[in-house]
Amino acid sequence: MDTQTNLARFILLAPLAIAVCIQLFCRKNHSLSAKLSVVFVCLTFVAAVFVFFGPDSTPPGEPWLDFGPAFRVPIGLAVDHLSKIMLLIVTGIGSLVQIYSLVYMGEDESKARYFGNMSFFMFSMLGIVLANNFVMMFIFWELVGVSSYLLIGHWFTREAAAAAANKAFITNRIGDFGFMIGILMFWSASGTFVFSEMQAALPTLTLSAGFLTTTVLLIFCGAVGKSAQIPLHVWLPDAMEGPTPVSALIHAATMVAAGVYMLARVSFLIALSADAQLVIAAIGATTALFAALVATQQDDIKRILAYSTLSQLGYMIMAIGLKAEGAAIFHLFTHAFFKALLFLGAGAIIHALHHEQDIWKMGGLAKRMKWTFYTFAAGTLALTGCPGLSGFFSKDTILVAAYNNNLWFFVPALVTAFLTAYYMARLCVVVFFGKARTETAAHGHDGPIAMTGPLVILGVLSVIAGYNTAGYFISGPAESVNWIVTILAISAFVGGALSGLFLYWGQSTDPILIPALKKKLYIDELYAALIAGSQDLLASIAGWFDKWILDGVIVRGLSSGAWGLGFVLRFFQFGNLQAYAFLFGVGVVAMIYLLVFR
Amino acid sequence: MSLTLNHYLFVSGLLFAIGFAGVILRRNIIIIFMSLELMLNAANLSLVAFSRFNLTADGLPNYNAQILVFFIITVAAAEVAVGLAIIVALFRARHTVHVEDITSLKF
Amino acid sequence: MSPILFYFFAALSLIFGIAVIANRNPVASALSLVVSFLGLAALFVGLDAYFIAVIQVLVYAGAVMVLFLFIIMLLDLKAEERRKINLFAYVGGGIVTAGFVVELWFVLQKFDLGKTGFPPLAAKGVDDVRNVGNVLFLTHNLPFQVIGILILVATIGVVVLSKRELK
Numbered sequence: 001m002d003t004q005t006n007l008a009r010f011i012l013l014a015p016l017a018i019a020v021c022i023q024l025f026c027r028k029n030h031s032l033s034a035k036l037s038v039v040f041v042c043l044t045f046v047a048a049v050f051v052f053f054g055p056d057s058t059p060p061g062e063p064w065l066d067f068g069p070a071f072r073v074p075i076g077l078a079v080d081h082l083s084k085i086m087l088l089i090v091t092g093i094g095s096l097v098q099i100y101s102l103v104y105m106g107e108d109e110s111k112a113r114y115f116g117n118m119s120f121f122m123f124s125m126l127g128i129v130l131a132n133n134f135v136m137m138f139i140f141w142e143l144v145g146v147s148s149y150l151l152i153g154h155w156f157t158r159e160a161a162a163a164a165a166n167k168a169f170i171t172n173r174i175g176d177f178g179f180m181i182g183i184l185m186f187w188s189a190s191g192t193f194v195f196s197e198m199q200a201a202l203p204t205l206t207l208s209a210g211f212l213t214t215t216v217l218l219i220f221c222g223a224v225g226k227s228a229q230i231p232l233h234v235w236l237p238d239a240m241e242g243p244t245p246v247s248a249l250i251h252a253a254t255m256v257a258a259g260v261y262m263l264a265r266v267s268f269l270i271a272l273s274a275d276a277q278l279v280i281a282a283i284g285a286t287t288a289l290f291a292a293l294v295a296t297q298q299d300d301i302k303r304i305l306a307y308s309t310l311s312q313l314g315y316m317i318m319a320i321g322l323k324a325e326g327a328a329i330f331h332l333f334t335h336a337f338f339k340a341l342l343f344l345g346a347g348a349i350i351h352a353l354h355h356e357q358d359i360w361k362m363g364g365l366a367k368r369m370k371w372t373f374y375t376f377a378a379g380t381l382a383l384t385g386c387p388g389l390s391g392f393f394s395k396d397t398i399l400v401a402a403y404n405n406n407l408w409f410f411v412p413a414l415v416t417a418f419l420t421a422y423y424m425a426r427l428c429v430v431v432f433f434g435k436a437r438t439e440t441a442a443h444g445h446d447g448p449i450a451m452t453g454p455l456v457i458l459g460v461l462s463v464i465a466g467y468n469t470a471g472y473f474i475s476g477p478a479e480s481v482n483w484i485v486t487i488l489a490i491s492a493f494v495g496g497a498l499s500g501l502f503l504y505w506g507q508s509t510d511p512i513l514i515p516a517l518k519k520k521l522y523i524d525e526l527y528a529a530l531i532a533g534s535q536d537l538l539a540s541i542a543g544w545f546d547k548w549i550l551d552g553v554i555v556r557g558l559s560s561g562a563w564g565l566g567f568v569l570r571f572f573q574f575g576n577l578q579a580y581a582f583l584f585g586v587g588v589v590a591m592i593y594l595l596v597f598r
Numbered sequence: 599m600s601l602t603l604n605h606y607l608f609v610s611g612l613l614f615a616i617g618f619a620g621v622i623l624r625r626n627i628i629i630i631f632m633s634l635e636l637m638l639n640a641a642n643l644s645l646v647a648f649s650r651f652n653l654t655a656d657g658l659p660n661y662n663a664q665i666l667v668f669f670i671i672t673v674a675a676a677e678v679a680v681g682l683a684i685i686v687a688l689f690r691a692r693h694t695v696h697v698e699d700i701t702s703l704k705f
Numbered sequence: 706m707s708p709i710l711f712y713f714f715a716a717l718s719l720i721f722g723i724a725v726i727a728n729r730n731p732v733a734s735a736l737s738l739v740v741s742f743l744g745l746a747a748l749f750v751g752l753d754a755y756f757i758a759v760i761q762v763l764v765y766a767g768a769v770m771v772l773f774l775f776i777i778m779l780l781d782l783k784a785e786e787r788r789k790i791n792l793f794a795y796v797g798g799g800i801v802t803a804g805f806v807v808e809l810w811f812v813l814q815k816f817d818l819g820k821t822g823f824p825p826l827a828a829k830g831v832d833d834v835r836n837v838g839n840v841l842f843l844t845h846n847l848p849f850q851v852i853g854i855l856i857l858v859a860t861i862g863v864v865v866l867s868k869r870e871l872k
């Protein structure tokens with residue numbers, strides 16, 4: 001049993017142990033639960049660092065479900081190139097977010113439940129990262145959905161939060177339905193669930209193109225649900241009902257990235273079907289553009305960041321579809337840092353302004369919340385692709401992949417980059433510059449060290465994480481710099497930023513009003529109408545069937561038939577003996593006639 | 599002309615028809631009962647005729663039919679006894695032997 | 706049996722059979738039935754079934770009809786008064802009976818086997834009683850025993866049915 005595997009086991013099981021411990025023993029003791037959770041997640045980060053610098057280790061794993069060679073599901077931990085970096089991301093950002101939560105959730109009355117659920121989430125997410133076979137990954141996939149439900153609905157007494165939690169879980173389940181079918185289809189073709197065995201077995205199989213495309217697209221359904229692509233994107237903006245650290249951890253850095261991670265894990269399968277790749281890239285590009293458009297008109301700071309996340313996830317999915325998994329994971333890596341930073345910064349603002357989230361009620365916070373402003377600015381520049389920061393490098397690789405593949409993908413990607421710069425500039429200008437628009441905004445101030453510390457760490461990482469790290473993700477010789485793409489990207493960044501600055505400097509209300517974008521293109525209303533309409537239709541058909549067929553024809557029909565038959569036959573009971581004898585005689589004469597003369 | 603089996607069968611059938619007509623047309627229950635006996639005897643006649651007609655290997659009549667007649671007579675006697683006891687009980691209850699007055703089982 | 710005797714006794718049975726159903730006086734009906742049974746017994750003798758003929762007279766004419774007459778007198782039945790004639794019953798009954806007779810005629814026309822005469826017996830004057838007794842007690846012993854029990858049951862039933870309620 002090598003050290004790597006042992007460390008991996010510790011990383012996976014420690015959060016579970018803490019979650020169970022908190023739930024069973026420490027529910028009343030809030031500060032103890034918080035401290036336990038924070039200490040152990042930092043320990044898992046340390047272990048992840050050790051694992052990162054150690055060798056790869058992919059043992060076959062313990063047997064778990066074993067129904068013969070045809071159906072075998074082991075429990076195995078895969079520590080390889082891809083999972084090591086993800087371990088660092090998940091545990092690192094998890095630790096920073098939990099430290100931050102010590103302050104943000106300081107006065108919350110269910111702190112113990114919060115930290116218990118946080119640890120449980122860490123366990124589930126690490127399970128997805130470390131899984132070495134599809135079924136194990138699916139199980140942890142579902143567990144991550146459960147954790148997300150628990151955390152979004154942390155303040156479940158609020159109806160909006162409870163509804164948002166339901167929406168997230170149900171939308172995820174819809175994607176998981178396709179995911180499961182895809183897993184089973186691949187198992188039926190290759191006979192195994194384990195990724196390494198699947199990859200080894202592939203050259204020996206002959207599968208039709210249609211089968212491959214369908215299976216890959218079904219597996220992609222899972223990513224559509226988890227990573228909130230169109231058409232299952234509706235849960236992510238509503239998930240902002242949860243506490244802000246939850247949004248930072250789950251809905252920016254880790255859980256939504258699970259979809260991208262899963263697709264990168266099975267990239268050898270995706271490479272088999274060109275049609276599926278086209279569909280994947282198209283959905284990614286569409287999501288990116290759509291989300292960016294909607295973000296330009298939102299007024300809630302967390303909603304803007306949520307749509308920004310949707311947009312960046314679209315970029316990553318598009319990269320997967322363009323066969324540039326390295327670029328996708330690279331962007332996932334940098335995006336984790338600056339998006340978590342932006343969310344935590346937003347959380348600091350919200351916390352300082354006593355839970356005010358409307359940007360038009362903020363203003364002039366640059367002077368009063370210096371640390372928050374500087375780190376938030378760093379995150380914004382990284383997100384929008386300012387040259388030199390991490391986001392620039394990762395976005396560049398994706399744009400190059402799009403340019404080399406198909407201009408139909410490159411143009412939307414470029415437009416999205418422009419819009420990203422535009423709405424982030426809008427956000428920064430309205431929140432940080434100008435005069436304070438309300439009394440509470442006038443009194444905002446930075447939080448304690450436990451809040452600003454993680455912000456600073458993430459700020460530094462957002463700046464430096466792009467230098468010389470591309471080589472880890474993208475294998476193969478370094479290509480020469482594609483100047484056309486770089487210049488176009490930089491001009492998109494500059495153009496967007498400047499237009500945002502000009503349009504929104506000194507404004508006190510939104511000068512541009514596009515109702516369709518403000519209302520998220522009415523997709524939520526469309527879904528509600530569809531579901532309500534189809535359910536009403538089904539209910540009315542079932543009601544008609546029950547009333548007329550089951551009740552009328554079958555039940556009443558049978559009983560009326562029996563009654564009618566009895567009514568008719570009653571007339572034969574004369575009560576008169578001789579009438580009966582007469583009928584006997586008639587019968588006998590008839591019988592004789594029929595038998596003898598016919 | 600010489601007698602054939604059909605002659606006896608025809609007489610038996612006529613007796614049966616007469617008995618049947620009595621069952622349908624008379625309204626006194628005692629008379630109906632007597633007509634029933636007439637029908638039974640018609641059957642006996644045809645049985646005996648067949649017994650005489652089917653000879654066994656050693657030239658004797660087929661006595662199985664005559665045994666059946668014996669049983670029929672016995673059973674008819676028992677039936678008459680019980681039936682008349684019922685009629686007496688009925689008469690004691692309803693004070694009538696007119697069959698149209700007894701219609702409790704009418705719908 | 707010579708045809709004349711056959712026709713005579715057959716006519717006797719039939720005519721007195723009609724008398725049974727046509728008479729209004731129940732006693733007259735009973736006595737007509739006795740004569741009809743005697744005619745039948747004669748027909749049995751003509752068919753060389755001596756034992757059965759005697760049994761017919763003894764049991765039917767001797768016991769059953771006596772019982773009938775006892776009951777008629779017990780119930781003190783008078784002659785029936787005329788009630789209104791139920792035309793439907795008469796017409797229907799007449800049709801069924803006539804139909805039956807017509808069918809009977811045609812069935813017998815088709816019955817070719819019955820158109821042959823009676824085969825002769827092996828000996829003139831068979832020992833009927835001995836033969837019937839042999840067949841009855843040897844081959845049909847079980848039904849014979851069962852008949853005995855049946856008569857016993859009938860007797861008990863009659864006794865029970867004719868009890869008056871104890872005051």
